[in-house]
Amino acid sequence: MFAVVMAMAHMAMGAEAQNTTMAPNSNATMSNVTMAPNVTMTPNVTTAPVTALTVNISMAECKKSQLCAAKPPDCDPAVAGSCFFVSIKKSLGQIFFFQLRGVSSGYIAVGLSKTSTQGQNDTTYVCANSNRKVKFFTALLDKGVLTINNKLHVESVNGSVNNQIIQCTFSATVPNATDTRSIDTSFYLSISNGTFNSVTDTLGSPQAILNSDKAVDLADPNTTVLNSLNSAPSAFCLSQALLILIGVLGMMLL
């Protein structure tokens, strides 16, 4: 009986002691807790846990169960090389399953915008190379600046980093994507990349790789996403024209 009372008293004291050490009025302990290198050296961002991705993202389900977008168009994300790829598959309600693959020394990101003017606090999902492991962030893109907020709901993040090839998959509850009408699940889609400082957890300004030419319905696998940034053909034509011009000039000189 005595032992039980003692044990209970001890437990109560233990609990009290625990709350006392947490209390701000004990400033000696507090200052030493916050000064611990362990605490100050960890970047102050809580990120979703990331499990290793053991396979390469594939385009097999494109136009069947998932919407796909890529640069260059229709490039295969499963083989080596510069292919930026995103696939989106509707799950339940506002939950969508994303697969993102791209090339970057820092991070790759997929953005969803309600307006054609991208970068007005657009929902952005970021997969960064943090010492050859994927670190996952949610962020808002406002006026060309990505601000990590980690407030968007995301689950089941898998990721891999292979040299500069970053791949990640995740399930996200997309804000404002209520599934009543297709207009509600339609977004301007973008892929971007940029630099990442893994010590401070800061993202460099994003370089746009793909911007969809129109709002695309994320719930419709059959949607074809055209890249409004496809300036490659005209640049090619220009350089070709230049070559021909130089050739003609050369021949005239002969």
Ligand SMILES: *[C@@H]1O[C@H](CO)[C@@H](O)[C@H](O)[C@H]1NC(C)=O
């Ligand atoms: C300790 O503090 C927390 C939060 O202030 C409170 O919920 C909890 O009941 C306290 N525990 C004890 C044993 O006082």
Ligand SMILES: *[C@@H]1O[C@H](CO)[C@@H](O)[C@H](O)[C@H]1NC(C)=O
């Ligand atoms: C906290 O530290 C300050 C300055 O060191 C001291 O003046 C104050 O009395 C301390 N407060 C408590 C609750 O120990």
Ligand SMILES: *[C@@H]1O[C@H](CO)[C@@H](O)[C@H](O)[C@H]1NC(C)=O
């Ligand atoms: C904080 O910890 C250091 C050693 O870890 C110790 O020397 C110092 O006295 C402590 N400071 C306080 C206010 O307890």
Ligand SMILES: *[C@@H]1O[C@H](CO)[C@@H](O)[C@H](O)[C@H]1NC(C)=O
């Ligand atoms: C951080 O501190 C906790 C206890 O304060 C310790 O268990 C843990 O190993 C430390 N982690 C690192 C990386 O030092």
Ligand SMILES: *[C@@H]1O[C@H](CO)[C@@H](O)[C@H](O)[C@H]1NC(C)=O
């Ligand atoms: C981390 O904390 C520092 C100082 O408290 C702050 O300046 C910085 O913006 C924070 N970083 C993030 C990503 O929240």
Ligand SMILES: *[C@@H]1O[C@H](CO)[C@@H](O)[C@H](O)[C@H]1NC(C)=O
């Ligand atoms: C993703 O991570 C989970 C564990 O969280 C694991 O069971 C699963 O096999 C991983 N998926 C792939 C494709 O690697």
Ligand SMILES: *[C@@H]1O[C@H](CO)[C@@H](O)[C@H](O)[C@H]1NC(C)=O
């Ligand atoms: C994934 O693709 C890379 C080329 O980017 C290749 O080297 C690797 O073997 C592939 N891994 C799997 C599991 O197929």
Ligand SMILES: *[C@@H]1O[C@H](CO)[C@@H](O)[C@H](O)[C@H]1NC(C)=O
């Ligand atoms: C982003 O992608 C482009 C095109 O592949 C590449 O030139 C650039 O170096 C990449 N950015 C980073 C930070 O790796």
Ligand SMILES: *[C@@H]1O[C@H](CO)[C@@H](O)[C@H](O)[C@H]1NC(C)=O
């Ligand atoms: C983006 O959000 C920030 C902070 O919530 C706000 O100050 C800013 O005006 C917003 N920008 C736009 C374009 O809505």
Ligand SMILES: *[C@@H]1O[C@H](CO)[C@@H](O)[C@H](O)[C@H]1NC(C)=O
């Ligand atoms: C969702 O819609 C509300 C109201 O229309 C708007 O204020 C908010 O910025 C939107 N959120 C996102 C992430 O687009």
Ligand SMILES: *[C@@H]1O[C@H](CO)[C@@H](O)[C@H](O)[C@H]1NC(C)=O
């Ligand atoms: C997808 O589009 C093709 C032609 O663009 C059409 O034949 C096919 O029926 C469509 N599939 C669905 C599921 O809408």
